[in-house]
Amino acid sequence: MSIFENVMLPVLLIFLSGFIFQKIFNLNIKSLSTVAIYLLLPFLVFQTFYKEPLNSNFFYVILTSSLILLALILLGVIIGHVFHYKRSHLDALLLSIGFPNSGNYGVPIVMFAFGNKGILYGMPIMIFHNILMGTVGVYVATDNQGGMKTALKMILKQPMNYVIIPAILLNQYHIVIPGNFMKSINLIANTTIPIIMLILGMQLAEVPLRRINWGGVNLACFLRLVISPLIAYFLCLLLPIDQVMRAVIVIMAAMPSAANTTLYAIQFKTEPEYVSTITLISTLFSILTLTILLNLLT
Numbered sequence: 001m002s003i004f005e006n007v008m009l010p011v012l013l014i015f016l017s018g019f020i021f022q023k024i025f026n027l028n029i030k031s032l033s034t035v036a037i038y039l040l041l042p043f044l045v046f047q048t049f050y051k052e053p054l055n056s057n058f059f060y061v062i063l064t065s066s067l068i069l070l071a072l073i074l075l076g077v078i079i080g081h082v083f084h085y086k087r088s089h090l091d092a093l094l095l096s097i098g099f100p101n102s103g104n105y106g107v108p109i110v111m112f113a114f115g116n117k118g119i120l121y122g123m124p125i126m127i128f129h130n131i132l133m134g135t136v137g138v139y140v141a142t143d144n145q146g147g148m149k150t151a152l153k154m155i156l157k158q159p160m161n162y163v164i165i166p167a168i169l170l171n172q173y174h175i176v177i178p179g180n181f182m183k184s185i186n187l188i189a190n191t192t193i194p195i196i197m198l199i200l201g202m203q204l205a206e207v208p209l210r211r212i213n214w215g216g217v218n219l220a221c222f223l224r225l226v227i228s229p230l231i232a233y234f235l236c237l238l239l240p241i242d243q244v245m246r247a248v249i250v251i252m253a254a255m256p257s258a259a260n261t262t263l264y265a266i267q268f269k270t271e272p273e274y275v276s277t278i279t280l281i282s283t284l285f286s287i288l289t290l291t292i293l294l295n296l297l298t
Helices: 002-025 029-051 057-082 087-098 102-145 147-156 164-172 179-204 214-236 243-253 259-267 272-297
Strands: none
Touching (some): 002 102, 029 102, 029 164, 029 259, 057 087, 057 243, 087 102, 087 259, 102 259, 102 272, 179 259, 214 243, 214 272
16 A cells, blocks of 8 residues: 555546646647657756666666567567557557656665665666656657657657756766756756646547557556566566575566656657557556566565
8 A cells, every 4th residue: 555655646647637638628748748858858867867877787787778679579560460560559569668667666666665775776677767758668669650760860859868968977977067057957957757647638638548459458468467567577587686686576577557658659749549548557557466576576
């Protein structure tokens, strides 16, 4: 109940607020997603890389996160081939299963479960997931709009990818940004996650439930919440890492689909109704799956 009350309930209430708001006002969601992707996310990414130091744990984070994502993509491609998914539907599936909600959901849970040591391992995972989302995630979301060339162009157009290196350099060389500038950065960055979650709730308000392929949604949720942590667990058994780091990697791999996936699905027309439904349903199912997993690992 503590996990539900402290982490899940606030998330669900924000989703619900966006849902109700859209039902009443019926706004243009794509305009909001453009603001979130091209204005808000760069500030959040800069804040994250500027504040969070990179340490030796980052090597294992890069290795495990990359291999887990690769395994999920290969699995998704196989499933898409077997069930004859059209290209946009396959991209939507890959977007939904490949990228976990490690930021506003994963970090609080590992902090709750493992304390400061959980944060020590959880923050680098969240940082690298941001990099993967801004590169591989954008590539997958834009794949159906003209192939590799178009996808690479869209990656290069993402402003969040241009703030990572400057933020890391400022962090590593302990260069302090003047307080007035940092206040502005923090104000914008701190609004990003709530706004993204509101946009997800708004997108869900436009989903025609009768047209949803619930078999496909349930399959994606199973891959995201069950298969992903299993891949992470067996992969971690092969690496010389301690028990807490292994548990954190597995927990972060078991997170529901990232809210950012809905942003990219809306922006690049990658079946946003399907993606947003998977994000919501996987978040709801994760109450059960994460509770079981935490009991096994702690």
